[in-house]
Amino acid sequence: MLPKSPQLTASALSIISGSATWFAFHNVRIRADLAAVSYAMLAGAIYIGLLFGSWSNPLTMTTTLLGLYATSALLTTTLYRLSPWHKLASYPGPLLWRISALPLVYASFRGKRYLVIDELHKRYGDFVRIAPDALSIKRKSANQIIHGPATHMEKADSYLIPIPRHIVALFFKQPTHTLHTERKKIWQPAFTSKSIANFAEPLERRTWQLLETIERRQDISNDGSVELTKALTHWAYDFTCDMLFGGCVTMGLLENGDPTRIIEGGKFSMVLLDSLGQAPWLVHLAYHLPIAKAQMRFFKECGEMMAERVLKDGETTVPDIASHFLAAEGYYRPTLEEMQLDALVVIQGGSDNTSMTASLACFHLLSSQGGRQWMALQAELDGAFQDITSSDLDWDVLAQLPYLNAVISETLRLSSPYYLPRVVGDGGVAIDGHFVPEGMIVALAAYSLQTDAANFYPEPLEFRAERWLPDAEARGYKTDRSASYSFASGPHVCIGKALAYQEMRLVLARLVLTFDMEFAPGFDPTAFKEGIMNMRTTIIQRPLKMRARRRAGVVFRDI
Numbered sequence: 001m002l003p004k005s006p007q008l009t010a011s012a013l014s015i016i017s018g019s020a021t022w023f024a025f026h027n028v029r030i031r032a033d034l035a036a037v038s039y040a041m042l043a044g045a046i047y048i049g050l051l052f053g054s055w056s057n058p059l060t061m062t063t064t065l066l067g068l069y070a071t072s073a074l075l076t077t078t079l080y081r082l083s084p085w086h087k088l089a090s091y092p093g094p095l096l097w098r099i100s101a102l103p104l105v106y107a108s109f110r111g112k113r114y115l116v117i118d119e120l121h122k123r124y125g126d127f128v129r130i131a132p133d134a135l136s137i138k139r140k141s142a143n144q145i146i147h148g149p150a151t152h153m154e155k156a157d158s159y160l161i162p163i164p165r166h167i168v169a170l171f172f173k174q175p176t177h178t179l180h181t182e183r184k185k186i187w188q189p190a191f192t193s194k195s196i197a198n199f200a201e202p203l204e205r206r207t208w209q210l211l212e213t214i215e216r217r218q219d220i221s222n223d224g225s226v227e228l229t230k231a232l233t234h235w236a237y238d239f240t241c242d243m244l245f246g247g248c249v250t251m252g253l254l255e256n257g258d259p260t261r262i263i264e265g266g267k268f269s270m271v272l273l274d275s276l277g278q279a280p281w282l283v284h285l286a287y288h289l290p291i292a293k294a295q296m297r298f299f300k301e302c303g304e305m306m307a308e309r310v311l312k313d314g315e316t317t318v319p320d321i322a323s324h325f326l327a328a329e330g331y332y333r334p335t336l337e338e339m340q341l342d343a344l345v346v347i348q349g350g351s352d353n354t355s356m357t358a359s360l361a362c363f364h365l366l367s368s369q370g371g372r373q374w375m376a377l378q379a380e381l382d383g384a385f386q387d388i389t390s391s392d393l394d395w396d397v398l399a400q401l402p403y404l405n406a407v408i409s410e411t412l413r414l415s416s417p418y419y420l421p422r423v424v425g426d427g428g429v430a431i432d433g434h435f436v437p438e439g440m441i442v443a444l445a446a447y448s449l450q451t452d453a454a455n456f457y458p459e460p461l462e463f464r465a466e467r468w469l470p471d472a473e474a475r476g477y478k479t480d481r482s483a484s485y486s487f488a489s490g491p492h493v494c495i496g497k498a499l500a501y502q503e504m505r506l507v508l509a510r511l512v513l514t515f516d517m518e519f520a521p522g523f524d525p526t527a528f529k530e531g532i533m534n535m536r537t538t539i540i541q542r543p544l545k546m547r548a549r550r551r552a553g554v555v556f557r558d559i
């Protein structure tokens with residue numbers, strides 16, 4: 001029976017509506033910005049209604065009613081999430097993480113999510129509930145189920161960006177599997193070994209420019225050092241533009257630096273998607289705030305470059321990636337808006353991971369074992385290449401060098417702690433005997449598996465390139481190559497994997513053949529390591545300051 005006083009009746013109705021809202025919407029996605037506007041309009045409507053109904057203190061009453069409504073909705077949600085009826089009720093996890101996605105957002109935003117999740121696995125086992133609807137799974141067998149073609153799991157909503165649904169681009173969440181597959185088919189011809197070979201000339205040229213830039217920036221610096229990550233990032237973005245736009249649109253970062261902070265914009269886009277995206281309603285709100293400005297700037301700049309490239313069709317100096325977008329035919333021919341978004345994906349996806357991996361390889365080579373591994377790599381490269389100025393470094397030779405490839409694999413093992421959430425499809429899935437119902441989010445605990453002593457032994461947390469050499473076992477290493485997930489797998493596998501390897505091999509080889517390097521005075525490797533954050537993009541809080549000394553006999557090529 002409802003209370004008799006109008007105030008109490010209204011309060012009871014607010015509480016009931018709060019719970020009813022949860023019942024009505026808990027399986028429906030609502031955009032948080034629209035929900036916030038509706039809530040504000042409801043507040044206004046109640047206030048006006050009370051005002052005209054001649055209630056005393058209409059403002060206090062409005063606040064009370066809305067407070068009761070929100071509290072009731074939150075309480076109902078919390079009780080459901082902790083109840084035995086929740087689909088993931090049987091999985092363990094910390095209390096707050098089972099109630100809300102905010103702890104996961106917080107861990108993500110701090111850039112140390114992979115370490116926090118690793119700790120949770122140590123405490124709770126291989127299946128941990130890390131958000132109300134999400135599981136982190138530390139089982140090798142889960143990889144095939146989560147990422148394999150048989151299940152073709154969809155990406156989680158953290159991959160959505162606020163664009164009209166008809167605009168499709170690779171990497172982001174597409175409305176259907178078919179759209180993703182068709183879009184990937186348009187990209188694929190640009191990433192065959194024949195197409196990649198066309199990029200050899202601009203890659204060599206940009207790498208020589210990088211070497212020259214390192215010396216130039218070091219010479220004009222106050223302390224005789226160079227920020228290696230910055231230089232490598234500029235190299236990667238410049239080269240990616242060459243590949244994408246065939247030389248007719250460039251960023252010129254190696255030459256001029258990055259005055260418009262375009263790189264920051266790209267990185268911040270990933271941060272928003274990867275951190276706030278774990279609670280997608282936060283992203284809907286963030287896009288209306290100044291926090292999203294850098295991202296919007298990045299979208300705009302990439303879009304403008306693609307539009308310029310379209311106008312300059314016919315002026316390219318190498319067969320570029322954009323020409324494949326423009327050549328696509330039929331129903332799936334991308335619109336200009338889609339090509340602009342795809343261009344953004346190429347620029348960010350093609351430059352960020354490659355340059356960060358190359359930087360971190362240099363860091364690890366010099367910081368572990370007193371630089372012994374840098375010397376070992378240098379010895380291998382010196383043996384393989386005699387004339388390093390007049391001839392290009394042969395890609396086939398680079399691909400066969402065991403130590404160089406081992407360095408890249410070991411860097412990726414420690415430096416690609418990606419979190420790639422996927423949604424379980426119709427009917428749910430069983431993973432190693434654990435049933436996960438449909439609609440739930442699952443993610444492989446990649447970092448935990450890549451640093452587990454059961455897969456990499458001994459010293460799984462240390463950088464030891466030797467563990468990837470062909471005779472690693474004889475040296476006492478156990479290396480499970482299948483427990484390495486840096487490029488993902490299945491339908492959403494990284495399209496640029498082969499290209500990324502060529503880039504990283506070439507740039508590392510050129511750096512190590514050209515320079516003897518050491519950390520700049522005052523550089524603290526421990527602090528640097530602590531300052532590495534991962535939010536799908538790698539952010540370093542402290543600059544990687546190096547001193548590079550050109551080796552005797554090395555002459556720079558004119559470019």
Ligand code: HEM
Pocket residue numbers: 170171172184345346347349350351353354357416418420485486487488491492493494495496497499500
């Ligand atoms: C060290 C270098 C690289 C690493 C570690 C890496 C890693 C990855 C990973 C883990 C994914 C899956 C992402 C997800 O599902 O959330 C991915 C996707 C992707 N990568 Fe890479 N990547 C690298 C270099 C490149 C390069 C050079 C390109 C060239 C443009 C590229 C283009 C892409 C694209 C377009 C996708 C989306 C594929 C799809 O949606 O089907 N990546 N990459």
